[in-house]
Amino acid sequence: MAWNTEAIPEHPAFDDLLAIRTELGTAAERGAVGAEPAEGAPPYRRPFSASALKLFAQCERKWFFRYLCNVVEDPGSSAATYGTAFHDALERFHTTHTRPGEEPRETLLLELDRLVLEAFAHHAHAFSSPLEADLQGRRARRTAARYVDWLIERGRQAPFEVVGNETHAPLELDGFPFTGFIDRLDRDDASGSVTVIDYKTGSIATTAAEYRDEVLAFHEFQLPFYYWSRTAAGDRVTRLALIPLKDPLLEVAPIELEIVPGQPRPSGKGRRGTIGLAELESARARMIAIATRMSVTTPSDFSATSDPAHCEYCAYTFACRQRPFPDSDPFAR
DSSP, X not given: OOOOGGGSOSOHHHHHHHHHHHHHHHHXXXXXXXXXOOOOOOOOOSOBOHHHHHHHHHOHHHHIIIIIIOOSOOOOOHHHHHHHHHHHHHHHHHHHOSOGGGSOHHHHHXXXXXXXXXXXHHXXXXXXXXXXXXXXXXXXXXXXHHHHHHHHHHHHHSOEEEEEEEEEOOEEETTEEEOOEEEEEEEXXXXXXXXXXXXXXXXXXXXXXXXXXXHHTTSOOHHHHHHHHHHHTTOOEEEEXXXXXXXXXXXXXXXXXXXXXXXXXXXXXXXXXXXXXXXXXXXXXXXXXXXXXXXXXXGXXXXXXXXXXXXXXXXXXXXXXXXXXXXXXXXXX
């Protein structure tokens, strides 16, 4: 290896640089400097989560980039901050108001409105501007009012008690540790059965059948995971529910799946449906299978998704040579 020493200015500070370059060149010529041996990725050591399972099911390579490499810092988003602030307000709200069906509407409205204001003020720095923080807070306050109306009506139709709030959900399956936090647990007064509830501030399935299809296709693991965690803890879970809190113009109408024996017929287009215990058992088996795959340490084993839609907001798109490309050009004539 030869260096062009004439290109280096005459300055004492460059004498050391020239000596280092010369030594490196000499060492390379002797074969003392070589490429580092290729090694596998480090094993995944953390407990598994529903979000990690879902990401792995969507795109194994994206999961590899995010969870094993951690090469890009996630700056967050307005939608994520909105969800975090709203979740914080509801957690504080239900810590005190455990039987909302028995309280005056005005009391609940004032209390939740106050907590939403405080939560969005606390997270205001995470929004892109004070204006955005204010607009998102107003949106949450209007949604919270609709949430209170739904809550009261539900409590009057079927009295219940909130028995869990941001409840830790540990679970071990075939030696693999799983972890998560359940937004809310309700216990029905009449039967003593438990409903697992997850707040959703983003886009979700619009019907019970659609959500059930996502579970059956192994694209969604959160509520099945929570079911097995609470069952292991001794609860008799009979219902899984998603509560949409995204659109302040719509009434709060949960997506609910009643758990029944066996494998029931497909539900209709309503927001209430059923899911079979056998189907939840299949989801559990898939969780174990994915956890096993996650433990593989060879980077080439993690393949990219075949669905271009999963690449749309991926932070690793330009570093992924395996990514699929859209079938059509939206700007083509």
